Amino acid sequence: EKRILLAALGLLGERGVVEEFDRALELLTPILSGTEDELRKSAAEALSGFCPSGRIGAIAVAQGYVGSWKVVGPFANDRSNLGFGTAYGPEEDGEAENYKATYRWEFGGGKDERELDLGWNETGPEDVRGEVHLAALMPVPVKYAVAYARFEIRSDAERKVRIQLVLREETAQRIWLNGEEVADYAVQRNELGGSIEERRLGPISRPRTVGVQLAEGMNRLVVKSSTFGGDWRISLRILDEKKNRMADGIVLRSFEPPKEG
Numbered sequence: 001e002k003r004i005l006l007a008a009l010g011l012l013g014e015r016g017v018v019e020e021f022d023r024a025l026e027l028l029t030p031i032l033s034g035t036e037d038e039l040r041k042s043a044a045e046a047l048s049g050f051c052p053s054g055r056i057g058a059i060a061v062a063q064g065y066v067g068s069w070k071v072v073g074p075f076a077n078d079r080s081n082l083g084f085g086t087a088y089g090p091e092e093d094g095e096a097e098n099y100k101a102t103y104r105w106e107f108g109g110g111k112d113e114r115e116l117d118l119g120w121n122e123t124g125p126e127d128v129r130g131e132v133h134l135a136a137l138m139p140v141p142v143k144y145a146v147a148y149a150r151f152e153i154r155s156d157a158e159r160k161v162r163i164q165l166v167l168r169e170e171t172a173q174r175i176w177l178n179g180e181e182v183a184d185y186a187v188q189r190n191e192l193g194g195s196i197e198e199r200r201l202g203p204i205s206r207p208r209t210v211g212v213q214l215a216e217g218m219n220r221l222v223v224k225s226s227t228f229g230g231d232w233r234i235s236l237r238i239l240d241e242k243k244n245r246m247a248d249g250i251v252l253r254s255f256e257p258p259k260e261g
Helices: 002-015 018-032 037-048 056-062 196-200
Strands: 069-076 098-104 113-119 121-123 145-155 159-168 171-177 180-187 205-214 217-227 236-240 250-252
Touching (some): 018 037, 069 098, 069 113
Antiparallel strands (some): 098 113, 171 180
């Protein structure tokens, strides 16, 4: 019964220990990858209560969220989001190790520009919802900026899936799959609606899904994301073509930080 299972998951989150994490993750994977949202979220929350350091991405991946990203930025943007329409280095050569970018200090009235030497850095999600806080990953403080993030999915066959992304106000996202543009969203302030009470609780976000076709073997997705004043985060989940569950036949990698020593 669902009610009993939810209670058991709550108890697991309170009493689980790190040594039991891998076994618990294995046992709960059918729920994490399944169609029942309330159970999925409860299972993910329970596992996060005793998750070993650096393993949060494994919980995200089990639900179909991207668990390992390579990110590069910041590239120039402004409050009008003009930088989102500019093709920066990663669009011209996605395999380069380094890119030059112009950086302007946007805080306290500073307007001096300097050149940055940027490279791809690997990272994982910060929570069980697969979120990556892009602003926190930038090597310098940013107010308006563009970044690129990429990851790979292995599929055991050609298959149609849906990519679920999260829209946030005053941010933009463009997505390419194997070099072909499949999504393009730029969301203005107050565009996503929401009640006064909802807005008091924090920045508004809304999910969107985009249908795509994966090739057999390795597939590369590249996300161009910008902030022109909004909460700068990204999160992608790979769903079944029709059902509200993780797509079958795919492999997503989970990032684990290097072990100390």
